[in-house]
Amino acid sequence: MDNKRKNILIACDSSHTLLEFRGKLIEELVKGNNVSVFTPKISRQQVKDKLESLNVTVYENKLNGSNVSIFSDLRYIVQLYQLIRDTKPDVFFPYTFKPVIYGTMVAKFCKTACITPMLTGLGYNFTDGGKKNWLVTAITKVLLKVSLRGNKGIRIIFQNRDDYKKLLKTGIIGQKQQAYVVNGSGVDLSHYDYSEPDTLNISFLMISRLINAKGIKEYYEAAKSVRHKYPDIKFKLIGAFDNNIDSIPLDLFSKILFDDTIEYIGQVDDVRPYIKNASIVVLPSYYGEGVPRCILEGMAMGRAVITCDSVGCRETIYNEPSGRNGFLVPVKNVTALVLKMEYYINNTTDIIRYGVNGRHFAKAKFDVDLVNADMLKIMDVV
Template sequence: MEINRKKILISCDSSRSLLDFRGKLIEELIRNHDVSIYTPKIDQSRIRHKLDEMGVTVYENELKPSNVSILSDLKYISNLRSLLSKIQPDIFFPYTFKPVIYGVIVAKFCGIKCITPMLTGLGYNFLDLDKKRTLIQKITRILLKFSLKASNNLRVIFQNKDDYHTLVSAKILTAKNRAYVVNGSGVDLSHYDYSKPDLKVISFLMIARLINAKGIKEYYESAKILKQKFPEVRFRLIGPYDDNIDAINNELYSKIKSDGTIEYLGLVQDVRPYITDSSIVVLPSYYGEGVPRCILEGMAMGRAVITSNSVGCKETVNPSIKAINGFLVSIKNVNELTAKMEYYVRHVDDIIRFGVNGRKYAEEKFDVNKVNKQMVQILEGSI
């Protein structure tokens, strides 16, 4: 059967996400389509080399995704308009907030026939922890409602059902919107091989950017409590400390680096060796995740998990008690998080059992090939 080859433009807010989160999808799309990418500057040679090797055309910009910068955003919008007018893609696929909001508005203006934005979690913008909305949250909601207004050329993709229902409740989406839900970004089960955890020394691992909403403080406080009871237990943290409006404060960062409670490893290129050396993967996030990739990676490699009973995170824990793969804890609840971590220390057999169940759950629900099959069908308009 002859395939109608199309021009696809992908827009993201971080070059790091291109291969780690979308690499397999890009490989799938490039088979039958011409793929271009609009990304913030690529500062890692391995990413640039791989994209060149794949045959992807790359256009770079200076977008600052986590900061408010009117001049930067206006420049991004202007350059995107010029790019869309120049290449006239058949399909425009933006993901994450700024590319979605600005990208959809500009793509509609440019008359792009198929616009398929994906919201990989709602982040801070729909957190009502203190029941007050910041000015940025209010502006984001207004812009999102304007950009996602239903039209014949718009199909919106979500990574969990809660995000879809949240936008419907907020009257940002209506029954007229065509919306689809996929199981996160998926995980490459051939890349993240199962391995049996070494239980001689129990080791907890958290992989996250060092921002408050990821639960960094809660993990640190729990580790501090448990370290007094079980000095032999190890606590590790992987993730960058960079310029972000919600970055942890300098005092907490200094403690993490120097007081010996947690072994801080910074940003690493390959998390697999560290997951292999861990017993349990932890993410007490209340950020507003799509489906957290680090938990999927841990599950794929056979690790028991602890994560929050919050949007996106709760998708990763099997609700079947017979196939349990981890625990859900209330957000910002150090006592509950500590108790679940201590459970694993005292019940080491469950670390193995939960890990095996997690691998099976990843195979059943989060296999990247299954997720990408659905993604390609949505982008091509076959469903």
């Protein structure tokens, strides 16, 4: 094993993920290596300050990860080529689709020794939602296949086994390629403290971008149905209205804003106070998640869960009766979602019991230190 300091370049499509999803990993990487990040412009000063305190070199770009723009993508490719050519990283770690596709292609061309692309979920491209934008989906699949194939230095990282099997089945990757599955991005159990949920004033909380595939409509309709029968039950929603090809319709957004079905909180910098004040965390997503971070945060803080039996989401539910931490419901099934919400309303002791089980499950499987230990091995920097 080579113990010299390595130059590590991280590429992402959203600056807020650098600390929220990769902060603990970056802290581990900088202990024995030189770390740089290639990121869209960082608007939050605390993110800049933290990266500076860690001696992370920051290179900014104008990539928009959510929208299709040939000009923007070409400019990104050129900038990344110049950066890799000039900095000559020993390890290149891109995550999310555009950095993975374009970055892996460029890093292969530049003969980077170790390339570790991480797919944090397959999103719309391998779900029914992709049919609405079939051309973009088709192009994405072709580019993904071209970028990931044909280089022994590529170590592909998945956050759930379903995504790995899907890319094998579709021929995007081959059996002989180096591929690894880690348990999501992990969750920092020291940051998300356990607290006992309120079972006297029951409230449900959803944390998500306001896009269709996250199940916003299903959450709204379930809330409306439950509140008709149990008017004192509260429903809350955290998340930004996303400028995305799958943004929820404006009429639904208007209902969320102006009727009293859901308390819309918007985007927040720290979800912990809101999880602490919630009884149950809900995510009826069929998006194609890696492992949804909001569910892990809820589990870490001792919250019972309802989520969908869909890729990534199903990873967060422990189904054995002795350690059950929540429920899986079929995708787009409002009736099933309502039934599980009513179960918690009528079985309040399970809100606490499932929450305790969730904390234990998070510690056993999703502890960020366990996940990062796997990541360091894959990146060959331990």
